[in-house]
Amino acid sequence: MYTLTIDESNYTCQPGETVLDALLRENINISYACKKGTCHSCMVRSTEVPPQSAQAGLKKTLQTLNYFLPCQCYPEQDMTIKLPDQSDFYRMGTVIDNTLLNRNTILLVIAFADAFEFKAGQFVNLQKSDGVTRSYSIANIPQQSNTLEFHIRRLPDGKFSAWLHDEVSVGDSIAVSEPRGHCFYLPERREQGLLLVGTGTGLAPLAGILTDALAQGHTGPIHLFHGSRDIEDLYRIDEMRQLAAQHPNFHYTSCLSGKNVPEGFAAGRVNEIALSLLPDLKSWRVFLCGHPDMVNQMKKQVFLKGVASADIYADAFLITPR
Amino acid sequence: MSATLYERIGGEAAVNAAVEVFYRKVLEDYRINRFFDNTDMDKQIAKQKAFFTMAFGGPNNYTGQDMRNAHSRLVKSGLNEEHFNAVMEHLGATLTELNVPANLIAEAAAIAESTRKDVLGQ
Incomplete structure (x- = not known):
């Protein structure tokens, strides 16, 4: 028997029971469909490395980030699970640059006090004080200076991009979510085109x-x-x-x-x-x-x-x- | 007990190889590619893997009703015998291309053929 932890609550996964079945038995609201590892609807992320069989068929980059299919997962250790809809953890950063790259795109650079871990190519959500969020891709690789770079295009009638273009200036604080997405480079097959x-x-x-x-x-x-x-x-x-x-x-x-x-x-x-x-x-x-x-x-x-x-x-x- | 068709054909690795070849043939076939115009490629490939696993007699929980439900929208937009035949053609050609022995291809084709009525909603 292993313990599944979600958002500080603990649940028990019985021997011979999949993580999905355990969560459904505990009335956790998790989306799922085929229960055969095909549809990927139930995919979630774990803090620990999940069993290999629960990652079959997932993209390499998702596997690297410990995503797995709970319907195919018989735990081999206690697991801490993050559901997709679980609210993001936001950190405050400071804007250190906001300059035009072209007629409708700015370079926005945000610095953090501590290291911000991410893979180049991932995206984060930026959040306004009214709670509205929008996703933007990170344009640089992890830096010693703990900075993230963004290229932000002003959208026609886009309130959020207008706010970033016109109101946010150097020295302002801004809330930034954890990095997301699986479109990034893995250092393998270096000779590949x-x-x-x-x-x-x-x-x-x-x-x-x-x-x-x-x-x-x-x-x-x-x-x-x-x-x-x-x-x-x-x-x-x-x-x-x-x-x-x-x-x-x-x-x-x-x-x-x-x-x-x-x-x-x-x-x-x-x-x-x-x-x-x-x-x-x-x-x-x-x-x-x-x-x-x-x-x-x-x-x-x-x-x-x-x-x-x-x-x-x-x-x-x-x-x-x- | 002798090995299952799924094992003899090469299991999951064979499924993965076959789907890549098969799906390219399907997308390039003007007779049937319109049925795939609005599908998400990654999801479609996952479904094809399930289909091949079934055609190879591998672990699956497909029921005739699943097949009916999954294709009912396509039947309404004109999916018919000829389209089914085209898919069967690509299945055979794919396995031939991957050097699967003829007797195993025949076994897989027979399993796929058994879904015809459900797929076409007959």
């Missing part, structure tokens, strides 16, 4: 993933494609070109789908340009971030080009309706 495709501020998580891969000594080719309609909505073009000049295995292409395409930029949709320049993606690892239509379309396209489904990491930026 990496394809990074993003639209707009999709560059934020991709920049973090890129920096991480380079810092961890990735040796395979790394191709970053960043796209938007107009050149005024791209940013960090010079930095990326410079990085490409410094690292022979890193290649950067900025793409514009609008009418005006100056020299040095590729004309067309970012996913189509990436696919035409890289016809064979067999055994590549792919990261897709930004507009949901691009992300979902490209997921299928790269899969059909030979990328294994387990090697496709995607972060579709959904806009929260007001």
